[in-house]
Amino acid sequence: MGRPPCCDTVGVKKGPWTPEEDIILVSYIQEQGAGNWRSVPSNTGLLRCSKSCRLRWTNYLRPGIKRGNFTEHEEKMIIHLQELLGNRWAAIASYLPHRTDNDIKNYWNTHLKKKLHKQKGQEDLSTHDHSSTISKGQWEKRLQTDIHMAKQALCEALCIEKSDPKTPPDSEIYSVTSQCKTVPSSTYASSAENIARLLENWTKKSPNSCQAGVNESNHSASLNNHHLSMGSSSSPSEGTICTRLLSFNSSNYSDISQSEEDAKFDAANFTPQTHEQETQMPFTMLEKWLFDDAAPHGQEGDFMDLALEETTVHLF
DNA sequence: AAAGTAACCAACCGCCTCTGT
DNA sequence: CACAGAGGCGGTTGGTTACTT
Numbered sequence: 001m002g003r004p005p006c007c008d009t010v011g012v013k014k015g016p017w018t019p020e021e022d023i024i025l026v027s028y029i030q031e032q033g034a035g036n037w038r039s040v041p042s043n044t045g046l047l048r049c050s051k052s053c054r055l056r057w058t059n060y061l062r063p064g065i066k067r068g069n070f071t072e073h074e075e076k077m078i079i080h081l082q083e084l085l086g087n088r089w090a091a092i093a094s095y096l097p098h099r100t101d102n103d104i105k106n107y108w109n110t111h112l113k114k115k116l117h118k119q120k121g122q123e124d125l126s127t128h129d130h131s132s133t134i135s136k137g138q139w140e141k142r143l144q145t146d147i148h149m150a151k152q153a154l155c156e157a158l159c160i161e162k163s164d165p166k167t168p169p170d171s172e173i174y175s176v177t178s179q180c181k182t183v184p185s186s187t188y189a190s191s192a193e194n195i196a197r198l199l200e201n202w203t204k205k206s207p208n209s210c211q212a213g214v215n216e217s218n219h220s221a222s223l224n225n226h227h228l229s230m231g232s233s234s235s236p237s238e239g240t241i242c243t244r245l246l247s248f249n250s251s252n253y254s255d256i257s258q259s260e261e262d263a264k265f266d267a268a269n270f271t272p273q274t275h276e277q278e279t280q281m282p283f284t285m286l287e288k289w290l291f292d293d294a295a296p297h298g299q300e301g302d303f304m305d306l307a308l309e310e311t312t313v314h315l316f
Numbered sequence: 317a318a319a320g321t322a323a324c325c326a327a328c329c330g331c332c333t334c335t336g337t
Numbered sequence: 338c339a340c341a342g343a344g345g346c347g348g349t350t351g352g353t354t355a356c357t358t
Contacts, residue, residue, distance in 0.1 A: 016326070016352085038343060054344075055327065068325095090346060105347075106325055322356075333345075 013047040017056055021046055025053055026061050059102045066098035070107055078104055079112060 028044045037050040074096055081092040089101035
């Protein structure tokens with residue numbers, strides 16, 4: 001017999017998450033921090049299994065997530081990393097700070113696999129086989145540059161940490177921990193943004209489900225009203241949750257532009273990041289691991305010997 | 317306009333790994 | 338060292354949306 005399910009299947013809700021559930025989850029994580037997922041359903045009253053909560057957080061509600069519209073650069077990164085690492089989506093995602101493993105996996109399965117298949121078909125017809133070798137070399141250089149940039153970012157982060165112990169490292173800026181009171185509000189605002197986006201779709205799709213207080217002619221107002229209306233719902237905890245969310249939305253989030261947020265990410269661009277605790281392995285370990293993986297394909301030497309060339313920078 | 321098909325993506329399932337006891 | 342439980346991960350599914358006929 002297999003292991004019992006991670007949680008009771010009786011009374012556990014499945015399927016798409018509602019905005020209310022998202023708000024409850026985000027609010028809880030904002031207070032308690034991510035982790036100890038087992039206790040999340042019982043502490044929040046969510047009728048979801050712990051895994052579902054974790055997945056929802058990591059793939060959708062976590063701050064800093066960018067969805068859809070993969071850039072050409074990201075696309076190529078994924079292709080190359082997939083070539084190096086295989087279907088280790090979490091590892092690949094760690095090199096694309098804005099993206100989740102699920103998102104990358106989906107994108108690979110729906111877009112890139114076909115695209116590559118198509119390209120391969122064309123290449124087979126072509127007699128210029130060396131062109132692919134050249135582009136591969138370029139990618140190796142690019143990755144080397146990525147690694148260099150990541151190293152720099154990590155060094156900077158560590159230097160900052162050392163010089164000013166009160167300054168949280170980048171990894172902490174984007175994590176919602178139990179010490180979240182000291183974490184800049186932008187951390188949570190991004191989640192609020194995700195929910196706001198969700199609410200936007202939700203209000204469009206099901207105007208009846210949240211009509212109380214929703215002014216459909218004004219989107220931002222409708223979102224706020226929606227929060228308020230839920231704040232006056234039967235559940236008192238929900239009320240405080242929504243009020244808090246609203247305050248994040250209205251005061252803090254508006255102060256933090258997306259570009260600023262992006263800039264923070266860019267500072268640590270291509271630095272491998274983990275999803276859950278946002279704790280970063282020492283880069284050298286990851287680097288080594290990556291190279292070890294690549295080594296059997298005879299690429300280690302290429303990577304190690306490649307110096308960072310200015311000519312490769314323009315590729316980004 | 318309706319039906320059929322393809323594409324997309326959120327979420328689930330089950331196995332694996334890690335960690336605490 | 339062995340075991341159990343929790344979290345992490347990759348494969349897969351199913352519902353929804355977009356597109357085509």
